[in-house]
Amino acid sequence: MTFEADDTVETFALLKATDDEMTQLSRDGMLALNLEEMRSIRRHFSALGRDPTDVEMETLAQTWSEHCKHKVFNGVIDYVSGRNTERIDNLFARTIRKATEDIRRAKGQNDHCVSVFVDNAGIIEFDDDYHLVFKVETHNHPSALDPYGGANTGIGGVIRDPLGTGLGGKPIFNTDVFCFAPPDFPYGKLPEGVLHPKRVFKGVVAGVRDYGNRMGIPTVNGAIMFDERYLGNPLVYCGTAAIIPVDRCEKSAEPGDLVVTIGGRTGRDGIHGATFSSIELTDASESTATQAVQIGNPIEEKKVLDVLMQARDRGLYRNITDCGAGGFSSAIGEMGQDTGAEVHLEKAPLKYGGLKPWEIFLSESQERMILAVPPDQIDALRELCASEDVEASVIGEFTGDRRLRVTHRPDAAGSRITVADLDMEFLHQGVPRIVRTARWDPPDHPEPPTAGRPGAAQSLVRLLSSWNVASKEWVVRQYDHEVQGGSVLKPLQGARNDGPGDAAIVRPVLSSDRGVIVANGINPSYGDIDPYWMAASAIDEALRQVTCVGGRIDRTALLDNFCWGNPDKPDRLAALVRAAKACYDVAVAYGTPFISGKDSFYNEFSDGERTIAIPPTLLISAICVMDDVRKAVSMDVKAPGNSIYLVGRTRDELGGSRYYGMLGFVGRNVPTVDAAAGSGTMNRLHEAIAQGLVAACHDCSEGGIAVAAAEMAFAGGFGMALDLDAVPRDPDADRDDTVLFSESNSRFVVEVPRGREDDFEASMQGIPFGRAGTVTGEERFLVRGLGGDEIVSTELSTLKEAWQRPLRW
Template structure:
């Protein structure tokens, strides 16, 4: 028995959700629509009186000022309406809906009992839309059919409580006598993502044991051995152009950190996040994760749980850190891609874009963590495989950074309940996508509940400070299998799976074990602390359940209803993986420099660059994030007189009563990788570092994170470019003295269609975190005062290869920007001395679009004009073209604003590094740039430039 309440805006109020639907329908060219009205529907299972329904609507669901509601005790009655098409969309059974959980809790608070709740959205679209367009609108705009059911009137919505039936039956897999073809079939059908060498190793192990594996044992091995969890390509043996590299990760990224041996690096490459020293009381930890494949299937849920997962990484670092900031970087296909160009099985980039942004927004904001830094990158090749980087930094007491599970400690799971969401997430993320992925792997997508995670976080910090547990980690990829497997690697563990709290009945023991349901943490709790920690969590309305204990025999034993369903040696689980052996090659692609005609005026080119997807304002995204919460934000993503200019890096104060801060920045430019992946990686590091310098930081205590997103590294050319990029990470990090403390790789980012394989460009995100001794020395990027001097610090070279200038003219080029780390480090160190002296009024690094774009951004962010002369720029080699100096993306360059009275002091500080006085800030709102031949080549109103920059993403 069930009833429903529909809540909707009164007719006199505009419907913003409906307007957004109209915009999306017209964007996709599906129909012309006059009106759409949206209703929130709540379905209640169980017997409710009319008075109870009315009470629920009035007290909990409807705003009496702006909304009406309708109650009915029979949800099967759908009133026909001649003026509307009616579409109703709801989550599929088993897909988590945080609203449902919140409603159930609220009902308990007002003493109304129900058996269950389901929610839906009802869309009422005007009848002028052709009936044949309605199913297309439902599938393309209103619903993601991987996780949602669609009902179109006169179809009657049939809602029922989520009930699954899975009677307990222990299952074994016939493996010992299987041939290679059968082994490959077992891996494929089980979505294990294990290759034939790995399947043979498992077969040999069980042959030695003289028994067949159970399903849960194979699942555990597959999760633990997945590329996502163990990074087996980066740790394998690679034959690169005849040279053997034994463990690429250890010989590049990790080697740089080892050689630098920075004493302020507290914990690197071993915990959920890297940790560096902050002050005498606290350390800071930082982690950036990827959530690419889930976001391709379900953008909102994939990104939602991407940011939720990396927040839990911080919660599970040491004995638990408090998250203090979020950062995110996204890569999408072109938002204006015609619908007919979308590969079968892929979502439109605009839908992915909006879903990803909404997912990160909702989770971060609800957790009360400021999103202070990020970037968005567009390329045609991300169309089937978006890249979603989510990062979080946290603060942790110095004496809380070490942890260890101990024999006889209890295994306690806290936070959310376990469901079918996220099954095979780790193995799914280790494979390529194709047009069937949305159907085969929909179960790998989770939906998060930030409120549950926020409650869990707050309670965990109390438990940490009371010393109630010895070790902690999060349930991420692989769920309990990975969390317990990692925590018990050197002890062993015994788990009773029927004790795990479930969202609903009917999960098999294997599903319970590998589910990646969100908001769950696992604790190692001394027996004597059991009652105290359970009481604490119960008091805060957070579930905490003992599901087993750690042992001392190095065995993993899994039980379900008193029967052992799995038994694995920890040594085999963690050390039995065969080493991958791969071939890698790299050959220069042989692009040529284009021959572009020289122009007398480059104003149109500058406007076109400012409007380019990768340069234009991302304010539409940034404004959706809370970057003020917690009160520590000093330098925010948007800066300037109207707080809408593009900041280089962000600064926050982790401890509000102190002036010490941290800076977070990032660098990435995949287009360079098309020409040379080594220089792409080097440039990414340089960009992240120069952003830190731009805002007033220095190189004394900067730590880096690497995030490699690549194609199928089984293919030698793909792997070769990865090797080149990793080698650059070592070279440039050592040269700049900036160690890596954490990282992640996500491989096989390819989308296979019937006619082609779409491979993402080599994508390396470098994130940087730095300690700033005094946030009062922060420098923003906006021009400050007319009359101030503008310097270009750094040398300009003919390096337009992979530039945005070439891109808008349809070329790649070959002269990719190269990092000269020796002079680059000297330039950065010297400029940081000037900012420390307080003589730098503003600073902006030259990156996408080069000098011209940087000058335009500084000018319109400050509401001032500028007059610059290119002949004063320091160049290397003979440069005779104006567009080369205007748009070259040479590394380690800065536009710096200095007061006239500080001219002598600034030039004295900078005397040993390249710098040129280009001109000054003007009162008139005009950007004027004089070329090498002393003729004006750009003269544009700054507000026209700003409009070109802001208009593309003004959605």
């Protein structure tokens, strides 16, 4: 069935417009272009002696959007801290990318990166036949408006990233991290235009579930954070890893190649998605943004995936990318950046009639991929697509003139009507760089009084049943984490398969024991004290999890995903600068390169009176190649009589901890990272695990030693007796609650089989460690405090019930 477009093309009266009129034009058209950008466009078209068409303005607006051009990260920032001002020319190049460059240079022959920052996803080496592709994206604004559809298309979109990397990777797993307001937020306090967090939570989980499961991709890893500041701006991070044959990583488009769209048809879905994500949400967004909402169709995407894997292996196309934000304009504009392209809009298949040319060009309808197909392969591609019931249409060709030319149907006389004719250079390089000021004023949050704190046992139970720590089994059970048959270590572990695993392991090639470890680190609370240490801690946490299951940091790569408030505000921008600086320092110290990443700004909600910004939130995702998955270690204790060791030094670092949060405080002493010590600890622990000296290993993060050890005990179904005097610690970490609940980085709780203690201790020489307890046959969790008194003696079932109850929906 074919539908007719509406032929209307309007021009923007820009040449004669005043500044006020241009600002008005940008706002009315939802273009999200600032005055300086509008002036640049006017200058460009003045030289051409004509006004731009709506197709041209919309294409420029989306190509120049923060979402696509990362103007903040690539701009000029004057960073003011105390009396010092530092001019940072391109924050991204000086932190994230520089870390990768420095690490790759230092590693030399051992560099395992294949492609970083240039393609839709990062690529590292896996084995002789395949490389590994990984990308994490956010889909926050659409998920705030329609949780199901937003999360649905979030996962659908990120699956298309590895698929559009190189000549196409085959997805092997998904990972999803969400940030919501607490599900028990009072309905009476809900601002107008905001969906209740419980509804957002349920809708997002259902959206991810329905897309991932129906695509046949296991969802093996994730995390969920809760904070009231996510009320108007929930965060939805979706990630996908894939494998790609080593000889299918290069791509190019040659003049004469055909522009082919395959998959879904084009409708009005997601119009203005890219510019929309560069605007703060208001209570009017709910209705004005209808078009920004996209609806996913996983069955369509599965068919596209199946066709593409065959077409890739038969060499039927030379280049591929996905239609994401900006649709055709972005996909074709980027693919044709070095050649030029001509697009004939009337050839694009439509879902329904009445779309205007600019809507066809900008639409963000889902499940569409753009290919560059040599003319002599088009018949074979068409035949293949027809056999799998996938629509494929030639909508233009790549040229050699470095222009993006868009035409609509021929007029009565038979000549084509040009609706856009843009210089690629201006389109991609013409955006003016922004200059912003960042101002860092360290906050000062008081420490809680030491008097009147609850006892250790009571605190432990309360922490286990806090939203951030509590079991996420209700969510995990909805995801298929087994499909494809390669899942080795899954999200829930232990005697009854209900303990919280650290990292997941997948074996993508079933004839091989080589595996892929995926983990994540995120803790926005630390950013309330210092975003530098928040970012440092997120990297450390992700690497700890990789280490726990048997991975090694020198085979690990990282992704960075920044979700921030409005970066035009100096305090938000200063937080970004500090987090990015930590990314450089800590990644270089650990030798773990960034291979891809993304940012999402303007996560602020205004209800007319107040503006609520999300806490600066950095998700670090880690991916690691493991030579032999048979060496994998889970987190549940395995047998009575085994010894429990604490590895890594405990400091008085309760600032931003869950324990202080429970007491209603933020505090001062945020966890810091000593990466030199941390990498020593992680490398030794990796060796010990490889030698079979470790029965179980769990990292200390939220809730500290107490929560980590309790989780290991009730996951394994055996008791544990701990003695805090044996915990390696700083002298000033001299209170029981400090030792139990401090969230110092680079620490592990390790179970060592009975009889292997001497070997384990020998392997740990030079690393802070202490033999702090044993696994017992009694189903109790016992802790002896620093003075020798028993401060916790609680039934395992009590602890486990406290941990499982909150999200047993």
